[in-house]
Amino acid sequence: MFFNSLDFAVFLPVVFILYWFVTQRHLKLQNALLVAASYVFYGWWDWRFLSLIIFSSIVDYLIGIELNKEGRQSKRKGLLWISILVNLGFLGFFKYYNFFVDNFVEAFSFFGSKIQPNTLDIILPVGISFYTFQTLSYTIDVYKRKLEPTQDFVSFLAFVSFFPQLVAGPIERATNLLPQFYKTRTFHYSKAIDGCRQILWGLFKKVVIADQCAIYANLIFNNSSDYSGSTLVMGAIFFTFQIYGDFSGYSDIAIGTSRLFGFDLKQNFAFPYFSRDIAEFWRRWHISLSTWFRDYLYIPLGGSRGGILMKIRNTFIIFIVSGFWHGANWTFIVWGLLNALYFMPLLLTKNNRNNIEIVAVNKLLPSLKDCIAMLVTFSITVFAWIFFRAESITHAISYIRNIFSSTFLEIPIVRPTYLIVFLFLFMCIEWLGRKNKHALETLLLKKGKIIKWGFYIILIICIWMLSGEEQEFIYFQF
């Protein structure tokens, strides 16, 4: 089920009413309702893959309990490895099997041996990368004794499958989300209203920004050899906003929806396109994934504790793995590698923690220095997105080569005025709300109801008017 579908527009109020009016007095029943609703939500796409989530949940639930009982370190380690192998096994099979087979075949053919490729026609289960990481974090935290394993099976099922964030994150930690299932939730008017605002902003990002940018990004990327360098730059910029609108829009809807049910999820995007360096960008982009890799990969590998060489090695590893997490294609790996390269000068000069605060705190406009820094960071990010969007490395290289041709200074052929106006207004609103968890959190709150509601109505009109066919969220595929 997509958040931007009619099905969800019916599903959400039904679950909301059942949750607050029918099951409110019984916590277990309320959690059971959330599990059932989550399975309906997921099964709407393909009910057969529910078995994967259920299996994964049972395995990690039982391993969690065993880890707590078991005192011997070797046995505990074995249990942890079972969980890792089961979860990453599913992920590896569904997401990476064909990639590895194809690459083996190509590698062998390079040395003259011909092997018949034995690839499979596999459907990638929606959201597998997200819920796999979520359950893994639970087992690892229990193993490290950072978290008491849950005895409440229903709460655990609800934690793994919680529908707002099931298919595209944020990737929640058991330490944050699981305890919320143990406590009775109370309805807070201000939380619910803010949740609605965040859902509205998320829908705007998805339907107005991402889906409209997608039209032009697809047009330009799919016919890149036909366009001038300047038009190709426009294509890369449109994709930059598409991926941000799509993914952060989904996160906003997920967080907003959770708030309607009395849950608090972690912020996943913190206005990353206002970053002044790439380190800041990565602290603000897909925060739940970046921190997951930091806590479960970077730090166990030694993090920054060793010498400079270890730091460099670990940084490259997490960026490359992060790229590979996005998809089974060399383009994602190069995208990760490129970001690692961007990061290196900051790491080597120990400037990677310079910009912790959001830009221009307590000021309306940024300084010239901040402006230049933001522009440079944005430009290198746009450049890296070319690899992310391209069909193959060859496509990305030819795209970049065509950008830096004699047609670079021509007026772009594709320049939809309405979209450029929307992007400008969008960035203005994001700028005004950059200190908050989402752009509409405090915007116009002190104004009268007429202005505030008028603004929300304008947003709804834009969303509805521009919503053509329901477009799948990009991050569903990851």
Place this chain on the structure above:
Amino acid sequence: MRHFLLQIILFATIFFIIDKAFYFFIDRAPNREHDKRLEYVLEGKINKDIIIIGSSRGARSISAEKLEHETKLKTYNLSYIASNIQFQEFVLKTLLKYNKAPKKLILVIDGVPEFEPIGNLYYRIDKLLPLKKYTYIHDELINKGEKNILSKIFCIGRISISDFKLQPKKASVLEKTSLHGSQLLPVETKPNLKYNKEIIEYDSSNENQEKLEAFRKIQHLCKVNDIELYYAFPPNYYSFSNSFYNRFLKLVNDQTKIIVYDTLDNRYKEKKYFRDESHLNKLGAEIFTSEISDFINQNKE
């Protein structure tokens, strides 16, 4: 909770009221169009004796004015450029719903692309979108998945950005529609046009079943409404595909109603009568139209 629900209901009510103001844009959307033919159909203004239906080959290759003059039967051309057979069936169904049934229908056949699954012929949603104020058309847009069911209640669900434009659309030379609905092409030939002698072999195993179904529905609509159905094959600047023609004969009950251009007429080998490989220009259309009127006159009861 009560306060929250009241606020949501109040907001939804205000939104519902404001939404109705957008009907203005829906109502004036048809006024911007230069091709009014479908709107005339919906308003019951197309009560003619002969109706021509097809794609661009129907719009360009038959002059409805000349046909009317030569047959003394009121004629109108409802062919839409780049339309597929499913759209043509929809046009006929709409015509019969809102107008008197014609005596004769000329269905212009595209040849090999007629039943191909993928090609350059489409269901012309863009021709329906400006007419969404008509419930019948709006329902069709919902059927086609272009609009969702909520657009039945909310005006905002029906409009698109282009509806906010105020200036009427301008028709290019190629889009100009005559009073009788034809869209004849100026006498101008593509400079590199060469007669293509290659004979295309038709593969019926590749046919799209939905297109075949639409074709059968046209036949059925004509039968139940007592309309004489003629099938017209206009000339191309390439060889006639006998294999398609043989396949087509199997789909037709009355083979005496098939009008194939005179393949022996050498004028159809001269490029001055063509605009491009698949379309006659105005001069060529006059020759082919005369062939059709001769055929109809000879078959008059």
